[in-house]
Amino acid sequence: MAHIGQSGYSPYPVAVYEGILTPPPGKALIFNEIVDEDIAMREAAKAMLTRQNPTIFPGPQVLYAWNEEAKEKAKLVRKMAEVLGAKIIPMYDYRPKYPKINPSVEINPNHPNLTIWHNKIKACIFVGVHCHYANVALKIIRAETDCFTIAMCSMAGHEDAMITLRDQHAEDMERFIKIAEEVKRELKQY
């Protein structure tokens, strides 16, 4: 589908035009394959632990203290970064910036590739980014970079990410951290 009609002219790949939809509840997506969440979490941890300059991009839903869950998730993002040996670069603002963002300290959904290029990021996790902005950014990243993208979404997930986990709340993030610790031990990185 992607190469027929209008979407064939897009510089950006669109997963749904290749027949890929968000995973059903209780499941996750690795590329175009629907898998159990634990399998996706293991692969996500492995990608973050083995690729260069892994980075977590936390969005407003975990950066601002909207509610108790947001505060708890923010602490878990920090813990996740420690376990994965990842940097944290926030997407705190969705406004496009003129002339451009400072890619060493921030990421913006309108030109996320600048941050990824600048920091040579080869694996990343989106967490707490509102779904629309995550989807806009993930399409650009997929087209413009070789970064392996992972989306931890509290809603229905993101088919444009290479791994997507849906309905992710604090307890799921804790489970991911445990799985990441296991994978890290298996990789003898401790």
Place this chain on the structure above:
Amino acid sequence: MQATETLLYNRAGQKIVSPDYLLFEAPRAKHFMTGSEAVKEAVRRASVDASVSYPITPQSEAAHLIGELWAEGYVGVYFRGESEFGVMSEVAGCAMAGARTITTTSGPGTLRAMENFPMWAGTRIPVQLVLMARGINSPLSIQPDNLEVGFLLDTGCMIWYAETAQDLFDMILAGFTVAEQPDVHVPVINVIDGFFVSHTREAIMLPPDDIALPPYNPYKAPMPVIDAEVPPGRFLRDPFVMKSNYISYATHASWQWEVRAAIERSRPYAKHYLRGLIELFGNPEAELVFVACGTASAQAKEAVRLLEDEGIPAKVVKLKTIRPFPIEELRESVKGAKYIFVPEFNVVGWLEREVRRYLYGHSNAEIIGAPRVAGGMTMPAEAIVKEVLKLTGKEVKHVI
């Protein structure tokens, strides 16, 4: 994002039930009402926060009846806009602020408001528009004609098409439910043919009026709700064109694909809540197929009955959704077809174009864009039969 709060009753004191219960399980009783009254009854059960109206035939009555619901306490906010452009802008503001919002319009009103529809989609608001289709030609017509739907096809809104008042009632409730899914979250336009459905009475099965949909939860929206006090609501909607061209090109491209991707994501939800994206009627093995939506599908069903008398097996593929277009369902349902007729209430044949586009390379059937009536003309079943008999060379028993 927000902690889940279990609500038992809405502002009108109606018991909150699940969409599945309201649409599929609740007991229903027979009523006799117009399409406009069906809109009122659906809105009554939809926990609507806001509605803005502007008069234009044939939707004025539906808009007026929603106003009555406001007076009765079922709708949170209701007012008259300055024009259709004003209305569609104002409902956008309501939706961006987190309100479940519905409005109605027709014909020239649709075109006057046109700039807003892609804006609705681009800002990912799940506004519902009930479109009671009417002619848009000059000299002025107030007659039924669905040409305006052709203008809406690529606005980024979902477009569903109701055949009857019953369809419309169910589609309004299903429309909110599907449009508000976090991974969909684009507007839904529910179309009916003005007058034919809006102004005629028919039997309609309604669930009790003391139950209603769960309220909209704007904190599940894919964009932050606008809140002047709380970031990031006030941090988000700068136009890219004010920034750099680089940002403008890149983001606009990805953004537009994302809006269309959102419509594609609605497929499984729409399949569930509409019980499929198409409906089949007639002889499943027939080589003669009518592909239609709205009143044209009702008339095509009558034509199938008349053709049966002529010994010609036929079937109707009624399209319930136009965006997303039921591509796979249509291809499957016309396998083995030799002739596909697309009867329409407009001069341009926008549905015929859609059918040809999606069947190209997938069907060897001859596609015939007929009959096509416009400007308020009716489409008697006999007119459809006549087109078929013209093709087969068979003598006409049912003379028009």
